[in-house]
Amino acid sequence: MLPENLAYALTQVLHNFGAVGVMGGAAFALLVPVAAPERVARLVAAGWVLQIASGAAFGGVGFYYYGRLPDLHAIAAGALAVKLVCAAGGLALTLALAARGPVWAATRRQEAWWAVTTLAAAALAAAAFLRWFA
């Protein structure tokens, strides 16, 4: 087996766990009342960081082996842009929830978790287009 495939597979493992963290964590915080939501926010923020780092690593693996980044079709490039916007927004919101969430009004917190859940869902949906239209 090619080491390149192993590198892609391990990167995919991290990316998948990041996806579980952002989607599952956000949905959990939205639906289940928890005693310390800021801890969930930190977990989800870690998920976004993992998503961003492993996403960049996909490009890095190709660059390491072939000296160039992936070629993307216009649809895939659009999907990647959606993912990047979602990741940036999701990370910013969860960091804000972790730092300031406890002093926010309950409705504001709820709206923020709705936004994070929506961004996570949009990022996951865009990932499918990036995968199959690239």
Place this chain on the structure above:
Amino acid sequence: MPWSPKRLPLAFLLALALAPAAAGAAEAFVRITAPAEGAKLDSMDLAKLAYEVVPGPKGDHVHVYVDGKEVGILRRLKGSYTLETLTPGQRTLCVKVVNKGHVPIGVEQCVKVTVE
């Protein structure tokens, strides 16, 4: 060394790494069978690009390019691809083998055609 379930993931990765790369061992190549180099195409017709590919051990599928812009993804190793209407002028059509991460691995063929 005593067996421990904690070693299972490591054993799995080791087995994968040592598995022989039997499939796809043939040498990679791309052959564009149509249009031919220097062919003249009618801008009013939908041009078909016919190709044959062996992706080799590092390749996975192929991308089609017109003047350096990716226009299609092909997962069949032999077939044809209908190009969108080409604007008049000299155009370069390329088929490149890419890996699973969509990175061109350096196996490709290009033909220059004139669209009238």
